[in-house]
Amino acid sequence: MEHNVAASRLQGTGAHALELDGVARHFGALVALTGITMRIAPGERRAVLGSNGAGKTTLFNAVTGDFLPTAGRIRFFGEDITALAPHERIRRGLRRTYQISQLFTNLSVLDSIYLACRGVSRRRFSLLRPSLSDPNMAQAESIMHVVHLDADRDKLVGTLSHGQQRQLEIALALAGAPRFILFDEPAAGLSPTERRDLVAILNALPKYIGYIIIEHDLDVALRVSEYVSMMHNGRLFKEGTPEEIENDPMVQEIYLGGGHG
Amino acid sequence: MTLAAFTPAAPVRKSWFERLGIGHVLLGAFLLLYPLIASDFFLTTIGGYSMILGMIALSLMLLAGYGGMVSLAQITIAGVAAYVIAIFGENNSNVHGFGWPWWIAAPFGIFLAALFSAMFGWIAVRTEGIYTIMITLAIATASFYFAQQNYTLFNGFPGYSGLRAPEAFGLYWREPRPFYYLCLACAALAYAAVLYGSRSTFGLTLQAIRDNPRRMRAIGYDVTAHKVFAWFLSGLIAGTAGVLLAWFNGRISPGTIAVGPAINILIIAIIGGLRHPIGPFLGAVVVVLMQTFAIDIVGAERFNTLIGLFFLVIVFVSPDGILGLWERFKPSQDRDGWHSRPDGTGV
Known part of the structure; x- marks a missing residue:
């Protein structure tokens, strides 16, 4: 029933679950994120992949309000949340997990x-x-x-x-009642059995709950996501289905270190 | 076997005696009967004063133990209430003394102390760790000098004297026994409130904020607001102690809220232990006894050295204070079967 409530609410607004328009984050001279534009539909499950330092966790921190973006707008189910305090975003149904357990x-x-x-x-x-x-x-x-x-x-x-x-x-x-969750490397440090459990838990989530998952383990990431965004040096450079991403030579070059094609 | 045998047992409801715990019952009985064996000196100068200092240290324990915020301004907050008693009640310094009855002046003083505490907290919660200590030390120092130099409001260096405890219900409450029982009632209420509150939703929230404020924001909590409210609650306890302190001393002057007494409160809390609300009261009894009798042992010039050495030994042997020593001692008692282990849930 909660699913229906959420679905009707979404139909009412016609909004994306998460919209990022030109989001950037600079730390002094360091450009951690630049020109990130992303639209994620309600209930969509997306993986964000990229090497260490690509800006994935910085992207999460900007979305949850751990720090404000230097430029750009963030909308959550149609509402501009760019300047909201972290706890206000959480109360609107946004959730996150951390790469290092908090x-x-x-x-x-x-x-x-x-x-x-x-x-x-x-x-x-x-x-x-x-x-x-x-x-x-x-x-x-x-x-x-x-x-x-x-x-x-x-x-x-x-x-x-x-x-x-x-x-x-x-x-x-x-x-x-989460509407959208940001998972930051949930499989980090888990045994193969625990990873299987994790995949089962993620796949068993109600369909109206969308999420973005950052995960270095492609086995996990591609089994729990419908769409993949690739990041490199603070930019989004490729988006596609798990199959397209897996077979993309440029992705293999950057993310998997070449020699795979 | 009947079907009834498979019915899950209802949770066993403990009697109030069991929930209170044997330790609390024995301690309560001792404190209630203490006036039968104690002289007037031991009733007020040791007993009453220990409970007053213990309450101020308890207000610090609430902030530091549950909230991770170490404050050096607790005596200042108590001082706010004491000055309110002097300024709005009666004094014989011929300055102010609006003559408000105690039942208005005392609650007003406590409330104002809590408001000041919340204001100090609002400033201090922007910092963490050593910086919170430094900011609260700065607040305490600035308040001391302000009170000392301002004659319009605080009557400067001499402060106010001639503060009288109330006469109500046919008793003068500064007489030894009534004053002792007044202090005991206030201390017991504050202790019980903190103990109960530690397992309340707010108490859990505060402890979670101490452990990980970032995560608390990420599950929907306004961390700053909760911390400031903890300062407000802490101010209610310190303010109550401040009113009792004014009645106990019969005066309030800048010396009461100086840097030395501010640090004493921290020493009391650390000697007693910050892990349980009984710790500050244990620390207060030890420090008051030492302050009173160290002079007889080592002379007037050296008694602070003795207290300092005792503090060093406690911190060295048990970072958790006297409570930590007790925790080490307790398991050996359990092994010997001297008493049953409490379930740890408290009252």
């Missing part, structure tokens, strides 16, 4: 996910302890189940394994 090491798994659910609810502030009937607590329990962390609900996050911390990263991004 978690609450002294909180339990359940408390962490509960806070993530509560953070995007209207009643995020309370001086009372969470009650068992709190709907955010129920949602936290169900998200914990989705990312297979049920057995670790009361463990402190700092004591979790790397793989479990990556799962928790995803759990925090799924809290509330």
Whole structure:
């Protein structure tokens, strides 16, 4: 039903989930991003590939508001969010995960996910302890189940394994009612089994949730995306389906280091 | 076997006694009965004063332990409430003294202290770590010199004297027993509020912000607003202690909010431990006892050296203060079966 609500909302606006127009970000003389123009439809799942230093994470930081772009506009479901504070963007349904896990090491798994659910609810502030009937607590329990962390609900996050911390990263991004998620190398440091689990989790997300995934593991990236954008030196230089990208000689030259064609 | 045997058991509801914990019950009983064995000196100068300093240190523990914000301006915030009592209540310095009744002046002082605390916090939350300490030290130092040099509002160096605790419900509340119980009630309320609040949604939010403010923004929280509100709550506790301090001393002067006392609060909190709200009170008792009796041991010129050495030993042996020592000692008790391990959930 939530899918229908989201779909009708989107039909109403006719907007793209995410629109970037000429987004640039400079750090002094360093040009980290330049002229990024990108349109992503609601529910679309896109991979952004590129070598280290290509500007992929900088692109995410600009979209989530970790820092403001030097130039260009960013629209989220038709609304200009270029100057909004990060938490305001999150409340509109944007989510992200981090390349290096950004978690609450002294909180339990359940408390962490509960806070993530509560953070995007209207009643995020309370001086009372969470009650068992709190709907955010129920949602936290169900998200914990989705990312297979049920057995670790009361463990402190700092004591979790790397793989479990990556799962928790995803759990925090799924809290509330996400409309679009930015996944920053979710498979980094995962074992082959954990990668298979990750692919299953991403493919099982409701269809109305779109995302961009940055991933160096092409096996993962191309199996969970419908469209691929390639970045190099802060620019977008190629877009296409996974097959087109995989067979593009220029992509192979830059991204895979040549010798593949 | 009947079907009833498969019915999941309802969660076991603990009695209020179990939820309170044996430690709290014993401590509460001791503190309530303490006036039966203590002299007037031990009731107020040791007991009452320890609880006042403990509350100011508790306000620091709330910020530092749960919020990761170490403040050196807590005594300044307490001072705001104390000066309000002096200026808006009655004093015998013949300056101001508007004669407001205590039941208006005291809540007004506490509220104003909390507002000032929120303002200090709003300035300080733009920084982290050592820079927060430096900014709050600057606020404390500037406030001290301002109070010392401004005669229009603060009556300068001498400050205000002749502040009287209220006479209400047939009691003069500065007499030893009533004052002790007044301090105990305020301290217990502040302690219970912080302990309960640490597991509240706001408490969890504050601890999560301490662990990772960037992530908190990325899950929808206004980090600055939550931090500033923590300063406001901390100001309520420090302000309450400030009112009691004014009644305890019967005076307020810039010396009370000088840099030395500001650092003392940090020392109290660190000696006690910042991991649990009982820590600041433990630290306060130790420091007050040392301040009172070190003179007898090493003479008036050396007692600060003794406190300094004790501070060094505590920090060296246990970075978590007396609480840290207790945590080390506790497991051996459990192994011996002296008492059952608390479930750690607190009240």
